[in-house]
């Protein structure tokens with residue numbers, strides 16, 4: 173099994189640049205979280221990888237071959253996108269059958285098991301499904317179709333908390349049985365933080381972070397204490413944001429702390445969660461991304 177290599181990929185819509193010179197390797201058998209603020213270009217990236225829209229320049233190479241109009245390699249990937257591609261009068265059961273025929277391989281036992289667990293009536297016509305059940309239909313396909321790369325674009329849109337939990341556990345079960353790559357784009361960062369092995373952050377048209385989740389979390393710190401002590405301690409560090417409450421200040425740092433600098437008794441240091449880290453990294457006008 174090969175990787176997906178994205179080289180010098182750029183995409184503009186008219187005058188608006190969305191992706192600029194993206195270089196990225198998506199490895200086999202890895203669960204990724206793709207994080208980016210609204211409008212950052214996550215769906216655009218997914219749509220180009222799956223050849224639903226053309227890139228302005230650059231290329232996507234899947235298992236050694238350029239993806240454009242290449243059914244052989246496009247058949248190795250599945251994109252669960254935002255768009256609803258199915259005819260409104262089509263029944264759920266027919267959508268499953270059609271997709272199975274298109275890809276050649278689908279775990280129909282899993283389809284029926286998940287349909288029953290999610291309470292999805294397979295006799296229903298697509299048009300009659302609620303937003304949540306449209307997501308459920310598409311995520312069942314994403315879990316059951318036998319491909320090497322699955323791209324989930326906002327997979328839990330409209331799902332209640334119970335169904336989101338069910339999806340996460342079904343994904344982990346499926347991954348354990350047949351390891352393959354899942355790239356999950358979501359704004360519910362903390363819900364996927366424990367599942368994802370690598371974190372990708374898309375910001376300012378670029379991939380600014382491509383690291384293991386463990387490394388990313390190890391580099392995120394909050395430094396809390398009286399303002400003067402905190403700012404003295406964090407001077408020269410990569411401070412990505414701060415909170416202020418009266419004289420109490422929290423500086424958020426991404427990267428190395430200064431090991432030789434003594435920590436004042438008044439200051440406490442702890443790691444921060446992925447969501448807090450992401451919010452601070454992407455709330456700046458111009459962020460810096462030190463290693």
Ligand SMILES: Nc1ncnc2c1ncn2[C@@H]1O[C@H](COP(=O)(O)OP(=O)(O)OP(=O)(O)O)[C@@H](O)[C@H]1O
Pocket residue numbers: 185190208209210211212213214215216217
């Ligand atoms: N077909 C299109 N024509 C013109 N502009 C587009 C088109 N598709 C996307 N865009 C623009 O490209 C930018 C990126 O959109 P995209 O949907 O890829 O972002 P996203 O990161 O998936 O956002 P969100 O998290 O809000 O879903 C947005 O400014 C959007 O308006």
